[in-house]
Amino acid sequence: MSRGSENGDTLERFIASAPQPQRMGMRVLAALRRRPRGRSMLEHAPALNQLAQMIASLGHYDDPGVAEALGWDGAAVVARGKALRRAEGRP
Amino acid sequence: MSGARTERVEADVCVVGAGAGGAVAAAELAEGGSNVVLVEEGHWHDPDSFTASPTEMLARLYREAGQTMTVGAPPILLPLGRGLGGTTLVNSGTCFRTPPRVLERWEREFGLELDEQGLRAFFERVEQALSVSEVTPQLAGGNAAVARRGAEALGWSHGYLSRNARGCVGSGVCAFGCPTSAKQHTGITYVPRAERAGARIVTGAWVERVLLRSGAGGSKGRTARTGRGTASSTSPPRRAALERAIGVSARMASGARLEVRAPTVIVAAGTIHTPLLLARSGIGAGSGQLGRNLSLHPATAVFARMADTVDMAKGVPQSFYVDEFAREGVIFETVAGPPAYAAMSLPLTGARHAEAMADYRRLAQCGVMVSDSSRGSIYSVGGRALIRYDLADADVERFRIGLARVGELFEAAGAREVYLPLPEGVSPGKTRRRDLKLMAFHPLGSARADARPSKGVVDGDLRAHGTRGVYVADGSVVPSSLGVNPQMTIMALATRLAFALAGRDISATGHVRVAA
Numbered sequence: 293m294s295r296g297s298e299n300g301d302t303l304e305r306f307i308a309s310a311p312q313p314q315r316m317g318m319r320v321l322a323a324l325r326r327r328p329r330g331r332s333m334l335e336h337a338p339a340l341n342q343l344a345q346m347i348a349s350l351g352h353y354d355d356p357g358v359a360e361a362l363g364w365d366g367a368a369v370v371a372r373g374k375a376l377r378r379a380e381g382r383p
Numbered sequence: 384m385s386g387a388r389t390e391r392v393e394a395d396v397c398v399v400g401a402g403a404g405g406a407v408a409a410a411e412l413a414e415g416g417s418n419v420v421l422v423e424e425g426h427w428h429d430p431d432s433f434t435a436s437p438t439e440m441l442a443r444l445y446r447e448a449g450q451t452m453t454v455g456a457p458p459i460l461l462p463l464g465r466g467l468g469g470t471t472l473v474n475s476g477t478c479f480r481t482p483p484r485v486l487e488r489w490e491r492e493f494g495l496e497l498d499e500q501g502l503r504a505f506f507e508r509v510e511q512a513l514s515v516s517e518v519t520p521q522l523a524g525g526n527a528a529v530a531r532r533g534a535e536a537l538g539w540s541h542g543y544l545s546r547n548a549r550g551c552v553g554s555g556v557c558a559f560g561c562p563t564s565a566k567q568h569t570g571i572t573y574v575p576r577a578e579r580a581g582a583r584i585v586t587g588a589w590v591e592r593v594l595l596r597s598g599a600g601g602s603k604g605r606t607a608r609t610g611r612g613t614a615s616s617t618s619p620p621r622r623a624a625l626e627r628a629i630g631v632s633a634r635m636a637s638g639a640r641l642e643v644r645a646p647t648v649i650v651a652a653g654t655i656h657t658p659l660l661l662a663r664s665g666i667g668a669g670s671g672q673l674g675r676n677l678s679l680h681p682a683t684a685v686f687a688r689m690a691d692t693v694d695m696a697k698g699v700p701q702s703f704y705v706d707e708f709a710r711e712g713v714i715f716e717t718v719a720g721p722p723a724y725a726a727m728s729l730p731l732t733g734a735r736h737a738e739a740m741a742d743y744r745r746l747a748q749c750g751v752m753v754s755d756s757s758r759g760s761i762y763s764v765g766g767r768a769l770i771r772y773d774l775a776d777a778d779v780e781r782f783r784i785g786l787a788r789v790g791e792l793f794e795a796a797g798a799r800e801v802y803l804p805l806p807e808g809v810s811p812g813k814t815r816r817r818d819l820k821l822m823a824f825h826p827l828g829s830a831r832a833d834a835r836p837s838k839g840v841v842d843g844d845l846r847a848h849g850t851r852g853v854y855v856a857d858g859s860v861v862p863s864s865l866g867v868n869p870q871m872t873i874m875a876l877a878t879r880l881a882f883a884l885a886g887r888d889i890s891a892t893g894h895v896r897v898a899a
Binding site: 302308351363383 | 431561726728732733820
């Protein structure tokens with residue numbers, strides 16, 4: 293499984309956990325953003341375009357490869373946390 | 384009930400909710416010798432399962448993946464934690480005592496005898512338990528340094544925030560599960576203390592109602608209306624003065640049922656869900672205030688692109704404040720997070736968004752939080768919470784001030800570009816209600832304390848008016864906006880309640896003050 297599809301699964305779990313109105317809205321916006329015509333429609337609705345941007349951003353920038361290129365290594369942060377907890381007997 | 388197995392347990396006190404109020408009350412009562420059962424809807428989240436991924440952790444640690452929204456103008460995102468620790472599991476750990484001017488207002492307007500002197504020992508006890516101390520400049524990181532530079536250039540009052548953290552290394556993901564367990568949330572502090580003192584902790588249990596017995600004898604077979612109405616109106620009280628708590632009934636995630644028999648029940652399900660539970664139980668409706676008076680501390684955030692590297696997620700995300708405009712109801716607190724978090728909140732679209740994110744390491748962010756005069760209501764719709772909240776004109780004006788001033792702060796710090804969360808072409812001074820993109824983290828007041836039964840749901844001792852044996856210990860009792868992060872206020876009030884119920888004297892505990 294590629295990192296991209298893992299990330300897609302994570303985003304889908306996030307959307308699935310949201311309350312119903314937001315869930316439906318996010319799925320519609322994500323679908324619109326995937327299509328050229330949908331993107332063009334969104335450009336005429338700035339507030340919806342911003343929401344669509346938020347959803348797409350969450351998926352894209354949570355990809356470890358993308359985040360690492362921006363100086364953020366989440367895996368290293370987690371590993372350091374685990375090591376500290378083990379070494380110091382933290383919960 | 385459909386043949387489901389019912390487990391029955393007995394206790395002196397049943398506490399509903401393991402967040403800032405419930406966990407504290409449970410631990411202090413158990414340590415005081417009470418037989419306590421703590422019932423929590425969520426679960427224990429093992430730090431080994433934390434991944435620092437915002438997308439993943441929002442879905443796991445937050446109620447509704449952090450997507451709870453208010454209905455109103457404008458809609459406001461209201462993320463709420465769920466699990467042992469409640470919202471303390473996912474907050475930034477910022478600690479403020481209740482401002483003295485707020486306590487004075489409570490005495491004047493709500494008849495609450497909660498002065499600074501009387502609460503001091505309770506605050507000190509909580510601060511000691513949670514290792515509260517001020518963030519150092521080194522740990523605060525580059526994002527705080529930007530805000531500090533701006534505040535110093537402008538001569539604005541500012542400082543580093545105090546937090547409940549021990550051994551923090553600045554992982555930058557407080558809101559997504561602290562990977563080092565440095566943040567002293569109640570799930571790893573007060574809950575274990577309660578357990579060590581003999582309390583029984585039940586997770587995955589949703590409390591349906593507080594069980595009451597009328598003076599005439601026998602449990603009440605009351606049926607709450609489920610139609611739309613404020614929490615107050617869903618179940619009018621009958622013979623309220625004669626009723627007293629005998630426990631709670633809950634539904635377990637497994638489908639089994641749980642009945643806790645206890646003469647004292649402390650409801651601490653949080654500001655959004657406490658009024659719904661009280662209403663389902665027919666408690667607290669006498670004043671007409673249940674589910675009303677909701678304040679939120681609505682907030683927004685401004686980004687800036689700096690000349691030098693900031694690396695906002697390296698350091699404590701919320702570590703620095705500017706309180707120059709606190710008297711006007713506006714406070715600034717730095718906020719930060721990993722790229723996915725920043726990208727989600729950056730107020731740009733398309734190519735501009737991508738270009739700014741490509742320069743993520745130079746982005747800085749600062750939040751604007753408003754001490755709101757707006758008030759909302761919580762309704763029960765089909766058993767779910769519907770939160771209605773419209774931003775009042777006075778609070779729109781506070782955002783105008785806040786956005787303009789944070790823009791100045793970043794410019795004084797040397798920002799190359801400032802990204803305000805406003806539609807293109809709208810300046811802070813011309814901001815309308817619908818232009819604002821808001822979040823809120825501090826719901827308060829939906830079961831407010833007031834000494835008068837006609838004005839509040841609980842009295843100054845957090846005892847439900849009109850019902851014996853029922854107390855409330857969460858943000859819902861806080862009767863007004865605080866202007867600062869509320870977890871310490873909630874915890875100090877819960878400690879005070881626990882000491883009063885156990886007949887303990889705070890001055891006899893020998894706690895020592897922890898230096899900041």
